């Protein structure tokens with residue numbers, strides 16, 4: 001029984017077996033966060049193997065499905081925290097236009113909910129205008145934009161430009177993330193916050209919105 005074994009089962013797309021393994025690990029006292037970090041790292045390795053033509057799109061898909069099964073079936077309910085406050089603050093999340101990667105964004109959504117935020121998930125391939133309309137409608141405190149490809153990262157910048165043009169800067173925090181993004185990129189495009197992962201994002205948001 002090990003995180004290594006869960007990683008292997010995820011890569012093989014063995015969702016049921018991975019769930020059973022994770023349950024056993026949790027009973028032993030393994031932290032959900034460590035399991036998620038292991039699976040995220042394994043997905044990165046799979047991405048490199050994909051780039052080197054060692055694995056192909058269907059391999060990424062089955063592993064992604066197994067990852068989400070582990071998240072939804074076992075880890076989600078273990079991640080309960082608290083925003084430490086009165087009325088829950090609303091966070092809009094979505095993956096930017098042209099980008100269908102949604103596993104990281106789903107994790108951000110789950111972890112933020114587990115931390116007491118009200119999350120409105122717009123899904124993937126989200127137009128910049130749709131984020132803005134949702135933020136207005138929901139009176140959001142935060143808009144979180146995920147981008148997983150260098151080719152779609154400009155969608156985050158496009159949204160921030162749109163917010164400025166509409167004179168809505170400062171009405172809500174703009175938070176960005178996704179594997180190819182960085183704090184430098186966030187600074188360059190004028191985002192309020194960048195986070196390495198969902199947990200860091202929840203901690204920083206709780207701090208900023210105190």
Ligand code: B12
Pocket residue numbers: 039040043044045046047048050051057058060061064098099100101102103104105107108144145146147148149150151175176177178179180194195196197198199201
């Ligand atoms: C799984 C996967 C897929 C799956 C996606 C399934 C799904 N439902 O999401 C499928 C098979 C569909 C897929 C398709 C494609 N993919 Co793909 N994919 C991946 C892979 C291997 C893993 C991504 C993942 O889920 N990681 C696990 C999650 C948990 O990590 P994460 O997303 O990074 O999220 C964490 C943090 O980044 C952060 N975070 C994420 N979002 C946000 C948002 C906010 C607000 C915050 C604060 C934090 C945050 O928190 C999360 C963890 O806590 C990556 C490799 C990689 N290194 O990322 C390639 C990768 C992203 N894909 C790539 C490519 C090229 C493609 C395709 C174009 C392939 C093709 N020829 O069709 C298509 C694109 C389709 C499209 N238009 O979107 C390239 C992108 C290269 C580039 N240009 O930058 C990568 C990097 C692989 C590679 N090395 O070549 N892919």
